[in-house]
Amino acid sequence: MDAVRGIGTEPVLLEAFYRRHIDAVGRFVARRVDDPQSAADLTVEVFIAAMGSAASYRGGPGGELAWLYGVARNVVANERRRSAREADASRRMAARRALDEGDIQRLEERLDAAAEVRRTYRALARLSEEDRAVLELVSVDAMSVAEAAAALGIRPVAARVRLHRARRRLAKEVGSPSAEPYRDTRTGHVQAEAKA
Structure with missing residues (x-):
């Protein structure tokens, strides 16, 4: 040994x-x-x-x-x-094939066009899980705030506060105005943001 x-x-x-x-x-x-x-x-x-x-x-x-x-x-x-x-x-x-000048230009344009979307995804990733869940249910899944609250098992007022907070933080991260009203995708009504 x-x-x-x-x-x-x-x-x-x-x-x-x-x-x-x-x-x-x-x-x-x-x-x-x-x-x-x-x-x-x-x-x-x-x-x-x-x-x-x-x-x-x-x-x-x-x-x-x-x-x-x-x-x-x-x-x-x-x-x-x-x-x-x-x-x-x-x-x-x-x-892979060699890229010609036109291919490179189209790729650069596509990347430039998607820059804001990438910035938004990075900002979404920095939100808390609770805030992101409400934002996704309302903005992506087209639920009303009440429906999102029910899906998450929270009160509607808590869902509105989380949604407002998520939108405000997201707007700050991506550089857009944070106090804009939003349109409820279910009813089509323009609503003011809830106060945090």
Whole structure:
């Protein structure tokens, strides 16, 4: 057990460990990798990883070779994940086409047009959950204040206060006037904001 734990710090122990297991690790990797250069690189990485985790070696069934196979399995799995990420990134890059000047201009116009919407979403995210819930039910789901209050299990006056507070904070965040009246989407009536 100490011979394995010492491979991270004792070159003599590492060399003996390497000589004992290089063929087994090479065969293990070769059964899982097609490319000879990758197989050679991964075999080296297995021993580097083993050096790094040798201090945690506890023995167990199968001894040091079983432990080393576990290390090798992790190294090969990590390489497969890395290769898959690289292949995915390459596919995505290949799927992109070069943007011409007109494409760039249209994208810039679209981004500029949506700047206020993005600012509004950021401001909404900064509202408390309670205030945002009332605002969304009234402004997005077209509920009346009374219906929103019922949906949230609160009194209508509390819903009006939360709605007013949410609209005021949202207006302040996005830079629009906060004291404007609003139109009730159910009745179509213009109503004044409730006082906080």
